Amino acid sequence: MLDGVLSLILQKSCPLCDRSTSTYLCASCRKRLDRDQFSDPTQFWKQRIFAWGNYTDTLKRTIAALKYERHPELGRLLGEELGRSWLKARLHPGKLTVIPIPMHLEKQQQRGYNQAELISRAFCQITGDAHQPKGLQRIRATEALFGLSPQAREQTLTQAFAIGKGATQNRPVLLIDDIYTTGATARAAIQVLHRHQIRVLGIAVVAKPSFEPRS
Ligand SMILES: [Zn+2]
Known part of the structure; x- marks a missing residue:
């Protein structure tokens, strides 16, 4: 009863x-x-991308609910899933510093959370890696990327990030984001870390389109 x-x-x-x-x-x-889960999440690892699933159907819908319909608990679900498949893949034996791709502060305040950070937090609870949610900072809004050439877009993005707190040179970094599309954001974040002699193992994302998008 x-x-x-x-x-x-x-x-x-x-x-x-x-x-x-x-x-x-x-x-x-x-x-x-x-x-929507990939049978092999390491299929893009040559490009240093670890992807849990295909950005389509229900996974796409879940990410939209997480981002636009105020369902932060879905970040936890997706982060746990990503963490479990990362552990299973055994791509790196040692401990990592895990840094989510930051959102611009204003946008984050509107949404109330950074979905990448929710994912990376749950990821670390599964894997035991060191979570550094402030490892990178977004210093410029990049709303105006639309309509720029790929080169100009890349340039603008590189200036959008700065090193934050918690990333160290003696442990490699794994970046985390919800979606991987053109890779421009990830490349910009990696450049900033490299500039500070911090090694980047790769990026783990919940979703990636299985085809190569034209950037
Ligand atoms: Zn349902």
Whole structure:
């Protein structure tokens, strides 16, 4: 009886379809999410990109709910998934410094959180790596990238980041973001870390389009 009452209280609605659930997603959405998971998350590792799943269907929808529909708990779900598949892949034996790609402060204040940071925090709880959410700082808004040539875009982005607190030269960095598209953001972040003689192992993302986007 008490169990029944408790489970009723703990029931909430699935952020993707409104069906009731006691976990992050209802069973049917969860099943669909798993379909977007790559069978090999290391398939892009030659380019130093570790990607949990294909940026399509339910994974795309989950990330949109995380970013635009105030569902920060989905960052936890995705971060845990990413952490578990990272551990399984065994790409690096030692401890890493994990840094999320920062958002510009103003944008973060509007949203209330940086989704990459929610993902990296949950990731580190699974892997035991050192979380440094302020390892990089965003110092310039980059809203006006649209319409710029790829070169100009890259240039603007490089000036958008600065070194923050917690990244050290004696431990390699793993960057974390929600989505990897053209890679311009990741390259800019890596440049800043390299400028400070900090080694970057690569970037781990929840989603990447399985095709190569034209930048
Ligand atoms: Zn659902």
